[in-house]
Amino acid sequence: MERYPHLKESDPDVYALIQKQTDYEATTLKMIASESFASFSVLEACGSTLTNKYAEGYPGARYYEGNEIVDDVESLAIARARKLFGCEHVNVQPCSGSPANQAASRAVMNHGDKVMGIPVTDGGHLTHGWKVNFSGKDYVQVPYTPDPQTGRIDMDQVREIAKKERPRMIWAGTTAYPHQLDYKAFAEIAREIDAYLVADIAHINGLIIAGVHPDPVPYCDIVTSTAHKMLRGPRAGFILSKIEDRLRPKYYPESKLNLAQRIDRTVFPGLQGGPHLSIIAAMAVAFKEADTESFRDYGRQIVKNAKHLAAALQNRGIELAGGGTDTHLLLLDFRKEEFTGKDMSQALAKAGIIANFNLVPGDHRSPFVTSGVRLGTPALTSMGMKEPEMEKVAAWIDRVRNKVNRIDEEAPKIRAEIAELCGQFTIPGIR
Numbered sequence: 001m002e003r004y005p006h007l008k009e010s011d012p013d014v015y016a017l018i019q020k021q022t023d024y025e026a027t028t029l030k031m032i033a034s035e036s037f038a039s040f041s042v043l044e045a046c047g048s049t050l051t052n053k054y055a056e057g058y059p060g061a062r063y064y065e066g067n068e069i070v071d072d073v074e075s076l077a078i079a080r081a082r083k084l085f086g087c088e089h090v091n092v093q094p095c096s097g098s099p100a101n102q103a104a105s106r107a108v109m110n111h112g113d114k115v116m117g118i119p120v121t122d123g124g125h126l127t128h129g130w131k132v133n134f135s136g137k138d139y140v141q142v143p144y145t146p147d148p149q150t151g152r153i154d155m156d157q158v159r160e161i162a163k164k165e166r167p168r169m170i171w172a173g174t175t176a177y178p179h180q181l182d183y184k185a186f187a188e189i190a191r192e193i194d195a196y197l198v199a200d201i202a203h204i205n206g207l208i209i210a211g212v213h214p215d216p217v218p219y220c221d222i223v224t225s226t227a228h229k230m231l232r233g234p235r236a237g238f239i240l241s242k243i244e245d246r247l248r249p250k251y252y253p254e255s256k257l258n259l260a261q262r263i264d265r266t267v268f269p270g271l272q273g274g275p276h277l278s279i280i281a282a283m284a285v286a287f288k289e290a291d292t293e294s295f296r297d298y299g300r301q302i303v304k305n306a307k308h309l310a311a312a313l314q315n316r317g318i319e320l321a322g323g324g325t326d327t328h329l330l331l332l333d334f335r336k337e338e339f340t341g342k343d344m345s346q347a348l349a350k351a352g353i354i355a356n357f358n359l360v361p362g363d364h365r366s367p368f369v370t371s372g373v374r375l376g377t378p379a380l381t382s383m384g385m386k387e388p389e390m391e392k393v394a395a396w397i398d399r400v401r402n403k404v405n406r407i408d409e410e411a412p413k414i415r416a417e418i419a420e421l422c423g424q425f426t427i428p429g430i431r
């Protein structure tokens with residue numbers, strides 16, 4: 001069946017661009033660590049008539065009439081997320097990860113409070129206190145970083161900084177860190193200084209569901225996430241939390257609201273208006289898809305693929321920050337090379353391997369060029385690629401590495417080989 005027949009007729013320009021991007025993604029290796037492929041079902045729910053409905057408020061308490069059915073949609077998404085993550089409370093209304101993180105911050109902090117997080121340049125996220133973001137303007141970031149020598153977060157150092165600075169909130173979350181996080185240790189530190197502990201699991205939610213990464217839910221006050229990335233849902237955010245606020249007597253002695261109520265009120269009406277119900281429906285679909293053995297297989301295989309790719313690259317003499325990976329991502333470390341991370345990521349893209357340049361621990365180059373390239377395995381794993389394909393990917397990366405600044409002749413050959421390999425796999429939401 002032809003896709004988008006109405007769009008094709010009414011707006012051939014937009015239709016052609018969508019087709020072009022789809023073909024591009026179907027013939028190249030999507031190795032941006034934060035991307036994967038949403039299923040046809042998720043995409044259909046995103047494009048459904050639910051986009052027409054306004055429903056300010058929450059199920060059972062809306063400011064518009066006619067919301068009985070969409071109440072069921074939102075309640076279903078919440079129930080599925082609660083089961084999937086085993087948490088007490090869920091808010092599925094944040095439009096994406098950054099609004100979810102803004103809501104989490106505002107629900108537990110006041111303007112000017114200290115927030116502890118990893119700077120963007122060291123593998124954190126913009127919303128964890130970075131200076132150009134709301135989180136660095138409204139709050140004061142207390143930074144902690146992976147050790148420049150080992151590339152690992154040292155929990156003794158985190159404790160030392162936390163005890164000295166006494167932030168009101170601690171972020172446990174990363175976007176470019178190839179190792180697992182020790183939420184139990186973070187929780188002990190947060191309790192020692194009466195700080196809220198918030199995990200951002202946008203990158204690794206699928207690994208947690210698959211049981212190949214520690215679960216933050218038992219240890220954290222709040223857990224935020226996106227629904228896209230590894231989870232393969234729509235572009236959206238959600239917030240998991242405890243219901244009660246263990247720090248209410250200290251920070252909110254006058255308040256009648258518990259933590260769950262404060263989060264809900266911060267999202268709406270604090271930050272957003274009408275929830276995006278088509279997207280919430282697509283989240284419900286993604287939560288159902290993720291609550292299956294085949295999704296857990298996918299989560300396990302993501303890590304196996306990343307480890308295999310890491311070893312195959314190391315066998316070819318490519319260095320990895322942190323010495324390898326136990327998650328979904330790898331940081332190729334080119335500090336000793338004459339070319340930059342940006343040179344390499346651009347050469348890779350010409351050859352059909354789509355990734356991003358990234359700072360590595362101890363980087364001497366600027367964030368605009370860097371010495372690293374971040375690679376992730378979720379999308380390739382969604383296509384069904386396994387260890388034998390990771391060998392091929394490593395060989396292609398090595399070929400690019402050997403000709404970074406004179407890739408133009410070699411790139412079309414590699415790109416054709418990659419397109420040929422991609423053609424052998426099913427791609428969720430594409431074919």
Ligand code: DSN
Binds near residue numbers: 097125175
């Ligand atoms: N843009 C995401 C990433 O690539 O890690 C973070 O939100």
